[in-house]
Amino acid sequence: MPPESDIPLRSLAASRVVVVAGKGGVGKTTVTAVIACAAARDGRRVLVVELDGKQTLDDLLPGVEVIHISAPDALDEYLRDHGFARVAKRLNKTGVIDVVGTAAPGIDDIVVLGKIKQLEQTDDYDLIVVDGPAAGHAITFLTAAAGLSDAVRGGPVRSQADAVLELLHDPARCQVVLVTLPETTPVNEVVETAFALEDVVGVQLGPVVVNAVDDGVELPAEAAVSSLAESVGADVVAAAEFRRSRRAMEREELARLTEELPLTQIHLPARPVAGLSAVDIEWLADRLAARPVVPSE
Amino acid sequence: MSELSDLLDDSSVVVCCGSGGVGKTTAAAVLGLEAAQRGRRAVVVTIDPARRLADALGLPDGLAAEPQRIDLGPRVDGELWAMMLDTRATFDGLVRRYGENEAQVDRILGNPFYRNVAGALSGTQEYMAAETLHSLHGDDRFDLVVVDTPPSRNALDFLEAPGVLSRFLDHRVFKLVMLPTRTGLRVFGAASQPILKAIGRVVGSDVLADAVAFFQAFAGMETGFRERADEVVALIRAPGTAFVVVASPQHDTITEAVWFGNQLVEQGVGVSAAIVNRMHPAFGAASAAAAHAAAEQADDDVVARLWTNVAELRTIRERELEVVAPLTAIAGEGRTVTLPLLDRDVHDLEGLMTIAGHLFDRSPASG
Numbered sequence A: 001m002p003p004e005s006d007i008p009l010r011s012l013a014a015s016r017v018v019v020v021a022g023k024g025g026v027g028k029t030t031v032t033a034v035i036a037c038a039a040a041r042d043g044r045r046v047l048v049v050e051l052d053g054k055q056t057l058d059d060l061l062p063g064v065e066v067i068h069i070s071a072p073d074a075l076d077e078y079l080r081d082h083g084f085a086r087v088a089k090r091l092n093k094t095g096v097i098d099v100v101g102t103a104a105p106g107i108d109d110i111v112v113l114g115k116i117k118q119l120e121q122t123d124d125y126d127l128i129v130v131d132g133p134a135a136g137h138a139i140t141f142l143t144a145a146a147g148l149s150d151a152v153r154g155g156p157v158r159s160q161a162d163a164v165l166e167l168l169h170d171p172a173r174c175q176v177v178l179v180t181l182p183e184t185t186p187v188n189e190v191v192e193t194a195f196a197l198e199d200v201v202g203v204q205l206g207p208v209v210v211n212a213v214d215d216g217v218e219l220p221a222e223a224a225v226s227s228l229a230e231s232v233g234a235d236v237v238a239a240a241e242f243r244r245s246r247r248a249m250e251r252e253e254l255a256r257l258t259e260e261l262p263l264t265q266i267h268l269p270a271r272p273v274a275g276l277s278a279v280d281i282e283w284l285a286d287r288l289a290a291r292p293v294v295p296s297e
Numbered sequence B: 001m002s003e004l005s006d007l008l009d010d011s012s013v014v015v016c017c018g019s020g021g022v023g024k025t026t027a028a029a030v031l032g033l034e035a036a037q038r039g040r041r042a043v044v045v046t047i048d049p050a051r052r053l054a055d056a057l058g059l060p061d062g063l064a065a066e067p068q069r070i071d072l073g074p075r076v077d078g079e080l081w082a083m084m085l086d087t088r089a090t091f092d093g094l095v096r097r098y099g100e101n102e103a104q105v106d107r108i109l110g111n112p113f114y115r116n117v118a119g120a121l122s123g124t125q126e127y128m129a130a131e132t133l134h135s136l137h138g139d140d141r142f143d144l145v146v147v148d149t150p151p152s153r154n155a156l157d158f159l160e161a162p163g164v165l166s167r168f169l170d171h172r173v174f175k176l177v178m179l180p181t182r183t184g185l186r187v188f189g190a191a192s193q194p195i196l197k198a199i200g201r202v203v204g205s206d207v208l209a210d211a212v213a214f215f216q217a218f219a220g221m222e223t224g225f226r227e228r229a230d231e232v233v234a235l236i237r238a239p240g241t242a243f244v245v246v247a248s249p250q251h252d253t254i255t256e257a258v259w260f261g262n263q264l265v266e267q268g269v270g271v272s273a274a275i276v277n278r279m280h281p282a283f284g285a286a287s288a289a290a291a292h293a294a295a296e297q298a299d300d301d302v303v304a305r306l307w308t309n310v311a312e313l314r315t316i317r318e319r320e321l322e323v324v325a326p327l328t329a330i331a332g333e334g335r336t337v338t339l340p341l342l343d344r345d346v347h348d349l350e351g352l353m354t355i356a357g358h359l360f361d362r363s364p365a366s367g
Helices: A004-012 A028-041 A071-081 A085-094 A097-103 A107-120 A138-151 A155-169 A184-201 A222-226 A234-260 A278-290 B002-010 B024-037 B051-056 B087-098 B102-109 B112-120 B124-137 B155-159 B161-169 B172-182 B187-191 B194-203 B205-218 B222-236 B251-266 B288-297 B301-331 B349-359
Strands: A017-021 A046-050 A065-068 A127-131 A174-180 A204-213 A265-269 B013-017 B041-046 B068-070 B079-084 B144-148 B241-247 B273-279 B336-340
Touching (some): A004 A028, A017 A107, A017 A138, A028 A127, A028 A174, A222 A234, A234 B301, B087 B222, B124 B155, B124 B222, B161 B222, B194 B205, B241 B301, B273 B301
Parallel strands (some): A017 A127, A017 A174, A046 A127, B273 B336
């Protein structure tokens, strides 16, 4: 039996490719970094893939390789590898890629996922963590393969889409880790996204990571505080009441998430900082190891 | 804040921009509401179908693609209207407007490639947001249009969006396709061009045939589309149009907001104001360090924990202020407003009015 503390990492990194997805601002990049850091400490060979031209994790993960994949580069490489070097050259030169992308929407997502699939098959890495696309494109990003299979009936793009679908449908090779916050709108969105991904893509969903859960000081009971306004000051009492109602809101949203989404939850604590540094990532990776997993119903 | 009030009094268009998840839609609704309270007839266009906003505005059936008037009660002089952007319907409307005849309109609307252009061409959503803004601007019912832009990392997406179709039509592929038509060849003639044949082998030839048919059906409509796009661009850059950057006090969203702001400045548009949403309130004047010290000196456990709580909240706030500083530097001290993190969700008009109170300094608790 593994030690209890090993479980969050094992459930998060249960497949070779882990796509971290969630709306903007929920801490997707943070969760990507924490999973990668924890797995690397566990002795695994880890690759982090950043999309959308983001370069936020470059120097923050010692011992982890970080690469960036962009759609035009991936398409270019794919065409060259498949005997379409001349077409690739002309596509790039004339900017025809816009037209191709419009003719077959999702083609850029396919080539990016195809590149990830190629990396997965090299056996160079035990774990590939993908910091999913920004601005809530997770669903279109992951449904592209299914959509394109229907629209394009032949050719290399079609076979690429089929290979990507195979990857997405194999729970041992790929799972999606959804990230959310303990707040109303992010909880609504993660529930919607989870069902859409399951129905449309048929991809395995890993645990839901709830980021920034308040686990700070334990507040004294309300009755003990109200009489203190005069001695400690109204602001200090107001601060306690503010925190108390924020926490009540959090608990309500977490309960709703448990009720509406039958997936394991892993809670990451809120940090008192607004940025992301190597120290924060390590701190969170420590907390991750110590986190109890909230099992699904 | 008086500069933000002036902005609402003097502008005819307010564009809210910023990355996703920062409360842009709520900010747009609050600005519209405040403008109405100041006597203007404001319409808010949102791209976010969030149920909660519709509920907060008292629209049980959700937001519609047509402006709906919000009931603000008898004490408000102005008007507030709200609607949701419908990208596809707006694009269809443009095709109907500029089509030479019904047959051409039908050919385009029924073309699979057109459906992709209207739905999936990158920049289309921004383009249609700008188009909607333009038509509302010309609508006599309103004197202020507040628009919530699609989440984007790039300010230019919106500024240049109306040009997206023109650029597309200037494309070499379009010219390649149109050339044979002008010389009397038929559709399959175009598709047999070497480059198109090669592309067809990559993406599938039926997909390409749809594209060729679309470009051919579009012939004759480009001029109308282009002129309209030029008008839209002119409106976005007009002096009566204000850009408000919305952000939350996290390092990454502020970095994006600053980059956004810089692009607007470079484009000669400038940032009219910045709204930083969800800042932790101050709770008195004690610094985090002072609150920690107070906690350590307390001989009572309850008091110690109360001060530890202040110290924790204060640490977050101090960090947030640090993170926000670069945005303040771009927008200007007087034109950067913060909104406090609230201890409850906004679920009705009163909640929106509370936020408006914070934004325009009518509440002692403003952060």
